Amino acid sequence: MLKLRELKLLRASVGNSPRALSTRPAANLSDEYTEKPEYPPIQDLSFKARKKRAAQTWHEQVKNVTTVEGKLIKVNMPRYYGFRTIMLGDERVPYNCLPLSQHYTRTLFENVQKLPDFYDAAGESVDSFAKSLQGSIEDAVGFATLCFRQRKSELPDDTPPAELDRLLGSEIVTQINRLLLMALRDDCAHLSETEVDLDPRHEAFWFVGGVDPPESVKRMRDGVEWQKEFVNDPVDRAVQYIGRPYLAVRHRTPLRPIRPMQEEGRETLEKVPLYKYDARTVGFATTHRHGTTIPGFWPGSPHEFGLLSYQCRDYLLKNPDVGPDTNDLLHAHGIQSSFGWLLGQACYQGFSTYNDITYPLSTQTVITNGQYWSFYVYQLNTTTVHSDCVYNNPKVNYCWGLSQTKLFEEVDESGKCIGFNEDVLKNLIHFYANVPEERVGVNMKPYLGKAEQKVADIEDDKRRAFLERVFKHLMANRPRHRLVPETYTWEKIYKIDNNTRPLEAKRRFFELGVNPFKRRLDDHYGYYIPRDLRPLGRRSKIRHEKNYYP
Amino acid sequence: MSTRWYPIYQRGNPQLRVFLPNFWLKLIRPAHDQPPNIVQFHCSMEMTRHDVKNYLEKIYNVPVVNVRTRIALGKTRREPLKGFVLKEDDMKLAYVTLPKEEKFEFPDIFEKQDLAKQESDNKALEDTKQGFKKYLERNKFRPGLPGWFSI
Numbered sequence: 234m235l236k237l238r239e240l241k242l243l244r245a246s247v248g249n250s251p252r253a254l255s256t257r258p259a260a261n262l263s264d265e266y267t268e269k270p271e272y273p274p275i276q277d278l279s280f281k282a283r284k285k286r287a288a289q290t291w292h293e294q295v296k297n298v299t300t301v302e303g304k305l306i307k308v309n310m311p312r313y314y315g316f317r318t319i320m321l322g323d324e325r326v327p328y329n330c331l332p333l334s335q336h337y338t339r340t341l342f343e344n345v346q347k348l349p350d351f352y353d354a355a356g357e358s359v360d361s362f363a364k365s366l367q368g369s370i371e372d373a374v375g376f377a378t379l380c381f382r383q384r385k386s387e388l389p390d391d392t393p394p395a396e397l398d399r400l401l402g403s404e405i406v407t408q409i410n411r412l413l414l415m416a417l418r419d420d421c422a423h424l425s426e427t428e429v430d431l432d433p434r435h436e437a438f439w440f441v442g443g444v445d446p447p448e449s450v451k452r453m454r455d456g457v458e459w460q461k462e463f464v465n466d467p468v469d470r471a472v473q474y475i476g477r478p479y480l481a482v483r484h485r486t487p488l489r490p491i492r493p494m495q496e497e498g499r500e501t502l503e504k505v506p507l508y509k510y511d512a513r514t515v516g517f518a519t520t521h522r523h524g525t526t527i528p529g530f531w532p533g534s535p536h537e538f539g540l541l542s543y544q545c546r547d548y549l550l551k552n553p554d555v556g557p558d559t560n561d562l563l564h565a566h567g568i569q570s571s572f573g574w575l576l577g578q579a580c581y582q583g584f585s586t587y588n589d590i591t592y593p594l595s596t597q598t599v600i601t602n603g604q605y606w607s608f609y610v611y612q613l614n615t616t617t618v619h620s621d622c623v624y625n626n627p628k629v630n631y632c633w634g635l636s637q638t639k640l641f642e643e644v645d646e647s648g649k650c651i652g653f654n655e656d657v658l659k660n661l662i663h664f665y666a667n668v669p670e671e672r673v674g675v676n677m678k679p680y681l682g683k684a685e686q687k688v689a690d691i692e693d694d695k696r697r698a699f700l701e702r703v704f705k706h707l708m709a710n711r712p713r714h715r716l717v718p719e720t721y722t723w724e725k726i727y728k729i730d731n732n733t734r735p736l737e738a739k740r741r742f743f744e745l746g747v748n749p750f751k752r753r754l755d756d757h758y759g760y761y762i763p764r765d766l767r768p769l770g771r772r773s774k775i776r777h778e779k780n781y782y783p
Numbered sequence: 784m785s786t787r788w789y790p791i792y793q794r795g796n797p798q799l800r801v802f803l804p805n806f807w808l809k810l811i812r813p814a815h816d817q818p819p820n821i822v823q824f825h826c827s828m829e830m831t832r833h834d835v836k837n838y839l840e841k842i843y844n845v846p847v848v849n850v851r852t853r854i855a856l857g858k859t860r861r862e863p864l865k866g867f868v869l870k871e872d873d874m875k876l877a878y879v880t881l882p883k884e885e886k887f888e889f890p891d892i893f894e895k896q897d898l899a900k901q902e903s904d905n906k907a908l909e910d911t912k913q914g915f916k917k918y919l920e921r922n923k924f925r926p927g928l929p930g931w932f933s934i
Contacts, residue, residue: 328848329820329883445816514817516851516880552849558883730859731868 280459288620292587299682300691301532301581302704303783306754308438308524308585309707310782313752314717315522316471318438319512321569323476326548326562327516328555332506334565337441337472338572339618340611340630341504342564349610349633351491352663358420359666363659366416370658373412374641375648377404377603395547398602405603406479406543407431413665414482423668428483428536430529435476435542437573438524439586439616443467443623445509469619470512473524474573479543481529481574486669487538490593494614496627505629521717521750523707528577532687537581541597541664544570546605560636563600563607568632571598571611579616583681589617589628592675597664600637606657607637608664635660699781718742718749755782786829806830808838808877812889817878819886824877826852835877848880 276282298304309315321337335342381401388397410429418425446454446468454460513519528539544566549555555562575594576586584590590613598609615628642652678686688704691697720729720743727733729743742749759778767773785802792798809825817823826835832850839845857871881887922928 328880329818448815510816510818514815514821514878516849555848726859726868726870731861733861733866733868 295585296588296680298783299685300688301583302688302700304585305526305580306703306707307783310754313754313756314713314750316524317519318471318473318522320518320520321472321474323545323548323566326566330515331561331565333508333512333515334568335506336508338568338630339505339615340568340632342568342632342634345633345635348660348663349491355663355666359659359662362417362662363655367655367658369412370409371650371653373408374405375644375650377408378644379648380404395550398550399545399547402545402602403479406601410480417665421666423484424665426484427540430481432477433481433529434527435478435529435574435577436525436527437474437576438526439472439576440469440619441472442469442620443507444470471524474569476544476570476573479545481542482540483536484538484540484669485536486671488540488595488667488669490595491610491612494593497629502629522710525708525710526577526580527708528574528581532581533689537578538669539574539578539596540669541599542574544598544600546600546602563637564634567598567600567609567634571596571609571632575611575613576616579613583678584616586616586619588680589615591679592672604639604641605637606640607635608660609634696781755780806834806838820881820883822879822887824879826875826877828875839879846882848882851878
């Protein structure tokens with residue numbers, strides 16, 4: 234494998250390099266000389282500067298890809314078997330993960346008593362809506378709870394409590410959302426143009442800098458004389474958010490920003506915590522996978538901007554030791570889910586974890602199990618958190634969050650809602666009444682092509698089909714066709730750790746110095762073309778189809 | 784819980800035997816940097832997460848939020864003379880999360896003793912070096928003479 238690849242590289246370099254002895258004369262002698270000598274800029278040739286330049290070139294390459302899918306594939310290009318990724322999401326929200334969530338999303342969090350002043354304008358009308366709707370919402374909650382009880386009786390007795398919690402939340406949220414959309418439609422015209430996703434996939438992938446290097450990296454750097462000074466330099470980590478909200482509401486136009494997007498002062502920037510430890514120390518899992526970015530729809534849907542999402546909180550029941558710090562977990566989840574969804578939306582506008590957004594996006598998040606509700610308003614000002622952006626990026630994201638409150642005390646046998654809390658309903662109606670607005674004079678997709686903005690716009694049939702297939706394959710995250718080469722335990726013991734078989738031929742990948750995880754996504758042949766189907770005839774030597782990787 | 788067998792009662796034997804549980808926890812210095820509210824232990828292989836939690840809470844009154852355990856594979860090495868492969872025992876590690884306000888710093892038990900000992904060691908080494916240098920200087924022009932020859 235290694236040899237083949239080297240051979241390929243060699244061939245490529247022979248084919249593309251200019252001929253060393255070519256003596257082509259300049260087209261015009263006057264082009265060759267200028268009044269003042271023009272020198273290329275003097276570049277810093279230190280290791281760090283070269284790495285930085287290489288990274289900038291890479292970011293520029295991602296920026297220059299014209300399609301949304303192309304960009305998402307491009308980010309995955311360096312790894313055939315995916316990146317080692319930290320998994321965030323609603324599956325597991327570990328204790329005390331708020332600082333980590335803030336660092337990884339570059340978020341300034343504010344725990345507020347009421348929604349930001351931005352919502353005050355709609356105060357009176359919302360009060361009147363809440364008064365008129367309270368009765369029907371109580372009925373809906375009662376009805377949904379009765380439905381849940383009916384379904385629960387049909388479920389096996391050992392159904393985990395977290396699953397029941399999610400089921401109840403799902404029933405209540407679906408009813409409330411349906412009711413509010415119907416009831417407010419006349420007064421809030423934008424609600425009649427929304428699209429509702431039930432059980433959508435909310436996924437986002439990004440890179441985070443400023444994390445302490447693992448021991449192995451430190452040891453490696455320490456072993457190289459000139460790298461000794463960089464031993465403790467922070468490293469980047471790939472992060473994947475995977476959420477499965479109950480439902481999400483989308484619109485054609487984005488919500489208005491809560492506050493203007495601006496560069497913050499040092500004092501504000503220092504308020505964002507820096508979590509330097511490995512994410513596993515706090516309880517997050519890591520896995521090898523491709524980065525997937527899906528905000529609940531595929532590129533091309535006209536409803537590209539989220540209004541609000543309902544997240545579940547069943548992880549609290551899976552992790553019962555939390556005690557009084559429940560609100561911290563909810564805040565962390567609120568930050569993660571809002572950032573995850575907004576980053577997905579930003580990526581579908583042509584931005585990425587490397588190319589920062591040029592205008593703010595905002596969203597509203599509700600975390601609930603039907604009875605307990607907490608509300609979050611999030612404004613995305615920046616998507617770049619990688620490498621030294623953690624220290625240098627002058628922009629931060631903002632999150633305002635309310636602590637959990639009960640919507641009702643209980644629902645009795647007859648389905649009557651007892652102890653209904655009108656304030657929760659008001660907050661919720663505020664979210665629905667927040668009118669999205671078209672951004673006038675803003676180029677929403679500056680980094681996408683003019684004719685080609687998504688793969689479906691591509692004219693070339695082969696290229697379109699190829700990119701579509703690769704994109705869906707990556708986003709499905711099924712295992713690669715060729716599985717990761719495995720090191721058997723006996724090999725680890727008798728070949729790698731202890732050299733007990735020195736005379737055997739070295740044929741396995743670890744004996745040839747190949748790291749399978751460093752393999753690039755395009756490091757494979759295209760599909761085989763049978764002789765009869767080869768475009769240049771049976772005798773043609775072009776045996777494999779072309780790749781169209783971005 | 785002990786893994787020892789309780790002997791079958793024979794007439795005349797003492798009737799009550801109490802075996803201590805083979806549960807133990809050993810505080811270890813973490814190899815990787817960890818947040819200050821996380822403490823790492825080496826524990827007996829039979830202990831579960833609940834056991835670790837109860838052990839710390841009930842015996843030492845340490846507030847515990849949660850416990851994660853894993854079994855670290857023991858390293859293998861060659862037997863120096865015969866050359867076969869030996870394996871060290873696996874060990875169970877427990878990562879105990881304390882409430883976030885708590886801070887734990889691994890104690891530096893031997894630091895002071897070490898310093899004093901190191902100083903005296905260094906002094907002895909330096910003295911020996913000086914002595915040897917003197918000896919070489921003295922015998923510079925009479926190579927091959929044994930050390931006991933001069934007075």
